[in-house]
Amino acid sequence: MKEIKASISLICIEKSKKSISGGISLLAILVVLAVPALPVQAQMDPEVLTPVPALQDGRLEVTTAAGSGIALLHVTRDWSVVQPGIQRAVIVIHGWPRRDLRSGEFAATRAGANAQTAIVITPQFLIQADVTRYQLPPSTLRWGPNDWAIGRDAIAPARISSFEVLDAILQRLADRQRFPDLREVVIAGHSAGGRFAQHYAAVEHGEAQLLKNGIHIRYVVANPSAYLYLNDERPVPPTATCTTVNRWEYGLGSNIPRYVQAPLNPQAVRERYFAKDIIYLLGTADNDPHHHQLDRSCAAEAQGPTRFQRGLAYVERMKASGALHQSLLEVPGVGHHSSQMFASTCGVSALFGDGSCGDTPQTTSR
Template sequence: MSEFTLAEGAGSFVFRDDGAAPSPRSMRVFSFCPRSSHRHTRIIVAMHGVDRAAAEFRDLLAPQAERNGQIVLVPEFDPDQFPGVHAYNFGGVRRPPPDNAVLPRDHWNFGVIDRLFHDVRRTIGSSRDTFGLFGNSAGAQFVLRYLALNEAASVDLAVAANCGCYMLPDLTKDYPDGMGGIGLDECHLRRYLTRLLVILLGDADNDPEDPHLPRWDEAMAQGPHRLARGLWHFQHCTELARSLGVTLGWKLQIAPGAGHVDQLIYDQGADILNG
């Protein structure tokens, strides 16, 4: 367990993750605490982008969090401890190619989110049993995989914004493109599709020439740009839920005029998570 105080305004602290496997590790968490904070204040865990710029991401979320009265926690998945997309975006489920070996479940990186929330909750004396989860771009890829592969019992609502490529709820496609080959079954698909999740898309995130747009074959099959891919994926999952006989828990929201990295996205995400 970590020992720290959550100061008003912007700050940071070191979270000692004693539950990490194969051994404990520490990670820095960038925080924001509103002036109106009390024991019932809403807590949001936010996942930064591929740039790993956790402090800057916290600063972008802070203005709306102050207006809404929300605590924001941005854990820093630094590239030394979590190198590459396989260790961050994809959750450390498999080793990177050419190995591709599936790691033991307790080595996956998703559990740090729950442990961080419960550590902060205990430290500040919060009455909150659940938290909101937000991610943009690479952070959204982490959010979606976290919801799909884990119990995630402490998350009451999640927002995944402007994903570049979507993992398919498909057990015939190997992870990370699908959900196959890592010990999951149809119960996991059903649970994933019933999550309380908002897919948030900027309607100006529509540049097919964006140099950071994923371009591997599976990504290109989903559409020419992020907006098209998000719309396609939401429709695909709507039809999949219907075929499985479950009620889709997801909602689709469009941020008018918002691009890929855009304050409009961050503000709308914070508002959605305000309930």
């Protein structure tokens, strides 16, 4: 396991509540020109490439063998001091535009007593446009728009993977001096955040100390555009010209991030992934094959036409593979909306409860 040092400085900053006006700026145009090979959805959605309207108020120093950098995050409690009584930590990863930063806290308002013993942590993975817009220090970590969700290295100030930021958060939570009563960590994400959570679950380096301390780990993967497949099978046969169907971020065949480390052992990845507690949280109305943020690359189309169908197909393959600790929860009538997903009966149960919805109409057992 790689050694990661994490220190926290909860520095208050002014949060801008105004949206960036004036359409796509010259900066955004330059970003588009400078970042090749983005997925179709990122090229079509200006929000992915333009600066965020607000920044998270916390700072996390991440130090690895490659160097150091500062990541942004929001923490609902002061974790610079001992937090007795906190039994659950919920880490929520935002979507591609980096703007849905309060969906975990909104879900907590629906969780009742369970939220009273929980801490919610929401990191924010910036791009260069954000750093430039807010004149952030050079030490601020920033990634390519299509890189942070799949574990690639920051473009500055050091080659630090977005997954190493999560490793550092988990390292802090594993400290029994700070969290003496912690029992469970939930890593949840919606859309690109769901893709982040699912990919991290497959190749993570951050669980070991938590597990050693008897802390359970659950992943909640909500409505991602595509999934990391662990073999060559796909629900839809890819076209003969589709050469990316088994490349990372869709498979384990090639283009693997530095974080994963070589040589990759696909069988070991499969065995570890199948043993994890993972909930696939799918909105039944996330079924638009032309959604402006849907990955419509040939590799993604080989997984199905919509997010909902891609999720159903992936869960079926997990069942067939013997992944006994993984389950599907469906949220009827909800589309591509993180707050509605996580604040639903099933979403609240996945984040703050036992991960089952009982006999409520929002549960589909597969």
